[in-house]
Amino acid sequence: MSKYSMHLLVCGGTGCHASESDAIVCNLRDELEAKGLVDSVQVILTGCFGFCEKGPIVKVMPDNTFYVQVKPEDAQEIVDEHVIKGRKVTRLLYKDPVSKESISDSKHMGFFKKQLRIVLRNCGFINPENIDEYIARDGYQALGKVLSEMSPEEVIKVIKDSGQRGRGGGGFSTGLKWELARKSVSDEKYVVCNADEGDPGAFMDRSVLEGDPHSVLEAMAICGYSIGASSGLIYIRAEYPLAIERLKIAINQAREYGLLGNSIFGTGFNFDITLRYGAGAFVCGEETALIHSMEGLRGEPTVKPPFPAESGYRNKPTNVNNVETFAAIPAIILKGSKWFSSIGTEKSKGTKVFALAGKINNVGLIEVPMGTTLREVIFEIGGGIRGGKKFKGVQTGGPSGGCLTEKHLDTPIDFDNLIAAGSMMGSGAMIVLDEDDCMVSMAKFFLEFTVEESCGKCAPCRIGNKRLHELLGQITEGKGTLEDLDRLKNMSLVIKDTSLCGLGQTSPNPVLSMLENFREEYVAHVTSKKCPAGQCKSLMEYVINAENCVGCTACARVCPVNAITGERKEAHLINAATCIKCGACMEKCKFDAIFIR
Amino acid sequence: MSKITSLADLKKKREELKSGLDIRVKAIDPESVVQVKVAMATCGIASGAKTVMEFFLEQLERRNIPAVVTQTGCMGYCYAEPTIEVKLPGEEPVVFGFVDLKRADQIIEKYIKTGELVDGIIPVNYQSIDFKE
Numbered sequence: 064m065s066k067y068s069m070h071l072l073v074c075g076g077t078g079c080h081a082s083e084s085d086a087i088v089c090n091l092r093d094e095l096e097a098k099g100l101v102d103s104v105q106v107i108l109t110g111c112f113g114f115c116e117k118g119p120i121v122k123v124m125p126d127n128t129f130y131v132q133v134k135p136e137d138a139q140e141i142v143d144e145h146v147i148k149g150r151k152v153t154r155l156l157y158k159d160p161v162s163k164e165s166i167s168d169s170k171h172m173g174f175f176k177k178q179l180r181i182v183l184r185n186c187g188f189i190n191p192e193n194i195d196e197y198i199a200r201d202g203y204q205a206l207g208k209v210l211s212e213m214s215p216e217e218v219i220k221v222i223k224d225s226g227q228r229g230r231g232g233g234g235f236s237t238g239l240k241w242e243l244a245r246k247s248v249s250d251e252k253y254v255v256c257n258a259d260e261g262d263p264g265a266f267m268d269r270s271v272l273e274g275d276p277h278s279v280l281e282a283m284a285i286c287g288y289s290i291g292a293s294s295g296l297i298y299i300r301a302e303y304p305l306a307i308e309r310l311k312i313a314i315n316q317a318r319e320y321g322l323l324g325n326s327i328f329g330t331g332f333n334f335d336i337t338l339r340y341g342a343g344a345f346v347c348g349e350e351t352a353l354i355h356s357m358e359g360l361r362g363e364p365t366v367k368p369p370f371p372a373e374s375g376y377r378n379k380p381t382n383v384n385n386v387e388t389f390a391a392i393p394a395i396i397l398k399g400s401k402w403f404s405s406i407g408t409e410k411s412k413g414t415k416v417f418a419l420a421g422k423i424n425n426v427g428l429i430e431v432p433m434g435t436t437l438r439e440v441i442f443e444i445g446g447g448i449r450g451g452k453k454f455k456g457v458q459t460g461g462p463s464g465g466c467l468t469e470k471h472l473d474t475p476i477d478f479d480n481l482i483a484a485g486s487m488m489g490s491g492a493m494i495v496l497d498e499d500d501c502m503v504s505m506a507k508f509f510l511e512f513t514v515e516e517s518c519g520k521c522a523p524c525r526i527g528n529k530r531l532h533e534l535l536g537q538i539t540e541g542k543g544t545l546e547d548l549d550r551l552k553n554m555s556l557v558i559k560d561t562s563l564c565g566l567g568q569t570s571p572n573p574v575l576s577m578l579e580n581f582r583e584e585y586v587a588h589v590t591s592k593k594c595p596a597g598q599c600k601s602l603m604e605y606v607i608n609a610e611n612c613v614g615c616t617a618c619a620r621v622c623p624v625n626a627i628t629g630e631r632k633e634a635h636l637i638n639a640a641t642c643i644k645c646g647a648c649m650e651k652c653k654f655d656a657i658f659i660r
Numbered sequence: 661m662s663k664i665t666s667l668a669d670l671k672k673k674r675e676e677l678k679s680g681l682d683i684r685v686k687a688i689d690p691e692s693v694v695q696v697k698v699a700m701a702t703c704g705i706a707s708g709a710k711t712v713m714e715f716f717l718e719q720l721e722r723r724n725i726p727a728v729v730t731q732t733g734c735m736g737y738c739y740a741e742p743t744i745e746v747k748l749p750g751e752e753p754v755v756f757g758f759v760d761l762k763r764a765d766q767i768i769e770k771y772i773k774t775g776e777l778v779d780g781i782i783p784v785n786y787q788s789i790d791f792k793e
Contacts, residue, residue: 068717068729070683103713103731125687125728147700149732188684198670199677207667321663329665 067105069146070124074187076111076273077266077305079119083135084108087119090138095146104146110274110309112187113428114174117157122169122187129169130155160424160446174425177444179406181414182390183430186274191309194316197277203322205396206281209288210330218289219245222392224400226412231257231348231385232460232489233565234411234478237392240382243372244290247380252292254283255376255383257353258299258306261345262461263512264420265492268386270428271416272299272306275390276313280323280336282392287334290382295336298353300343310338345516348490349564350375350383352518363520364564387416387491407433411477415488421457421495422449431476438472441495452497456580460489462509463569465576466502485576487569501598502581503588506574507535513570524567527558531574540601543589552578597659600644604660609634611656618648618657679721686728694720694727694772695753697745699735708760709742715764716744725772737782746771755782 073079073088091106112120117131121141128151130141137155144150156165157172166172180186189196197203209218223238244252256279260268272279283295299307314336317323325333339357346352347362354376356362375381391413395403404412411433417440420426424446431440437457441447448454456466459476465486467474474480478488496505510532519525531554537543555571555578562568578585587593594602607618607627612634619627619635626642629635637648637657649657664670686693698704698713713731720727737743740757746767747753756767757780770776 067680067683068713068731072684103710124684125730127687146731149700149730189681195677196681198674199681201674203664203670204667204674207670211667319663321665328667328670 067103069104071104071106071141071146072109072122072124072187073106074110074112074118074120074122075108075191075305076115076118076270077303078111078115080305082119084119086135087121087133087138090135091121091142094138094142098142098147100142100146107190108192109189110186110191111270111428113183113270113430114425115428116424116426120187121155127168129157129167129172131157173443173446174427174429177435177439178430179414179432180430181394181403181406182271182278182387182416183274183428184394185278186270186428189275191274191276192312194277194313194320194322197275201397202277202393203281203317205393206284206288206322207328209285209396210328210332215245215289215291218285218396221396221400222289225395225403226400226407226410227388227391227395227403228411228478229385230387230391230415230488230491232463232487234488237384237388240372240384241286241289243370244292244380244382247373249380251294251377251379252290253376253379253381254286254290254292254295255350255353255357255371255381256283256295256297256389257348257350257383257385258297258303259341259344259348259353260303260386260490261300261343261348261516262463262490262492263509264418264458264494265461265490266418267416267428267491269303269306270418271386271390272303273309276306276310277317278390278393279386280310280313280317282389283336284323284327284334285392285396286382286384286389288332290380292380292382293333293335295334296339296357296376297336298339298341298347298357300347301340302343307338307340314338344518345512346518346564346566349566352564353383354381361518363518364566366563385490408475408477408480410479415476415491417491417493419445419493419495421493422452422497422500423447423495424449433477434475436473436475437467440476440493441472445495448495448497450497452499454495455498455500456496456502456577458486458494458496458505458509458573459492460487460569460572461492462512463487463565463572464489465572466496466505466580467576468580485579486572499596499598501539501594501596502577502584503535503539503594504596504598506577507532507539509573510535510570513566517566517570521561521563521567523558523561524563524570527554527562528567528570530554531558531571535574538585538588539594539599541588541592541599545586545589547589548578548582548585603644604639605637605642605644605646605649606658606660607635607637608656608658611654613654613656615653617651617653621647621651623647682721683728686726692726692749694725694749695745695747696720696727696729697732697747698729699737699741699743699745700731703738704741704743707741712742712744712759712761712764715761716768719765719768720772723768723773725768727772740780740782743782748772748775751775756780757782 121130121133227237228234347356352362352364371381416430458466517524614632626638743757766778
């Protein structure tokens with residue numbers, strides 16, 4: 064029985080962890096110890112609250128006070144002021160980026176208002192290293208219900224009726240996938256959790272595993288029961304040490320309670336889960352490549368069919384689902400398919416977790432009902448563009464997705480709408496771009512990633528992406544022509560059509576969508592050799608405005624290549640041929656006489 | 661740790677563990693539950709506020725009354741410590757002074773359970789400015 068009157072929840076996600084949340088926990092405990100309050104105030108290290116932008120976060124319950132950017136040395140003040148005297152520490156409260164007012168209660172923050180948390184229901188709420196807290200939040204009830212009251216077919220029907228589609232990016236019906244695995248006949252089957260999250264900007268899966276590992280374990284056991292498997296494997300990249308640590312703790316605790324292992328709930332159903340570590344290759348998120356990697360082979364994809372549901376891990380029927388897909392399953396079982404399908408749009412049910420990154424005020428982890436518009440996500444939850452700049456585009460679905468623009472802002476986000484708009488859901492990374500981002504350079508950046516991550520097995524992906532990347536490089540250097548833009552498009556279409564797996568089939572997406580939506584920017588690069596965003600170094604020219612120049616010589620003295628000439632007290636000149644465009648002169652000039660042309 | 665061998669077993673366990681999270685769960689909608697604030701400044705603690713607070717925490721749970729018990733700073737009624745403020749859902753808060761365990765018991769039994777007022781009410785003699793968000 065707890066007698067605590069107050070809980071201090073400290074975010075322990077990777078981001079906050081790196082910003083010393085461990086030290087905050089230690090200091091808070093020391094402080095409470097010194098004041099004799101350890102019996103009445105409990106300090107809990109939780110998973111990610113999602114509001115990574117302002118981490119580390121300390122949330123005080125029951126009054127919902129939300130402290131941001133807390134430092135270990137703030138512990139004393141929080142205990143002295145808030146815990147003992149009941150006064151909020153104003154300087155640590157979140158300030159609204161628009162109104163500049165302090166907001167103490169997380170319920171009133173724009174960031175949380177529009178969210179609906181199903182997958183993240185326990186993230187930032189429970190201690191992920193304590194199975195008791197998960198049980199107190201109805202944890203393992205769904206597994207218990209399934210094992211004692213439902214047949215495997217009934218479970219599959221619930222998942223099918225719920226309309227849930229896989230959150231790994233493909234958007235295939237989860238229930239249908241389970242049904243196919245169930246129908247395959249074999250002495251042994253496997254449940255695999257795909258926790259190989261590798262897109263630039265994505266951290267949803269990691270956060271779920273760090274904040275609520277048991278929800279994934281529970282769902283995997285439910286899946287095992289439904290398809291007739293007794294082994295579960297989590298394929299997780301070794302680059303996620305904190306998630307791995309928490310998973311290990313969770314698996315051990317579940318085993319100790321008998322919630323994993325032999326005859327779970329005394330029903331004779333056996334299920335256990337082991338971890339498999341990936342070396343961090345993007346292609347290993349593709350299910351056939353993932354399976355090969357788990358078998359100890361090279362992480363290369365193979366042609367489907369056969370689908371893993373027929374022949375997967377060790378040639379046995381295997382069901383692969385993403386972390387986020389699994390994490391919603393216990394909630395669907397407990398609350399029913401009708402409840403889940405009432406949320407979302409006609410063909411995309413439930414909620415979606417997004418990792419918001421880029422030029423946005425509130426970088427973080429959010430969960431919204433399908434059908435929420437991009438505008439709501441970016442401007443209401445995300446708090447708009449950083450530094451008052453203008454919104455330019457948003458790359459959804461990571462490097463495999465596309466870049467959407469102003470005209471797409473009111474599109475309700477779901478699987479089909481995003482594809483219709485020329486992008487995709489992907490894993491759910493959202494990278495927001497502002498007026499300073501050059502769309503040729505961005506496409507080049509994403510291509511750079513896919514070129515590095517291509518496994519090299521098939522020629523279109525191995526060679527095609529490399530050529531695409533080179534072509535983009537030429538355009539950023541001012542060596543492109545109008546014909547090159549057509550070549551970009553044609554090559555992209557061929558790569559998409561002929562690549563073996565999802566990596567190559569989607570890698571040209573950023574190029575195609577940016578070419579489509581920002582054509583004038585590409586044209587400017589090839590015809591007038593200008594970069595409208597002022598990012599492409601080769602296309603920039605530093606020029607001195609003779610009217611403003613007073614001939615102070617400050618610029619000439621700082622120029623590392625002596626490209627600036629001129630007499631004292633007379634206007635200077637920059638020699639474009641020698642200039643290396645380092646920008647040192649512009650920083651030094653006190654008279655605003657130097658500008659970029 | 662003992663094994664959980666049936667769904668009933670798990671449900672029992674959940675009921676045992678649930679109260680540990682009460683503070684957090686109820687905080688999501690504090691307006692729907694009884695809120696008890698115990699003044700815990702130096703004067704309050706010196707006159708026994710800590711014991712009173714523990715009593716409320718324990719008894720409200722034992723008597724199955726959904727409530728949030730928190731500590732707060734000095735309410736200003738140092739002459740009447742320990743003081744507590746009780747807010748029933750949808751009602752104006754009421755402040756009680758000189759709350760010993762006997763009075764605390766009365767407050768739970770009469771005011772919290774039935775809304776019947778008991779001795780020790782301190783009329784609110786000030787207004788606080790409210791920062792609207």
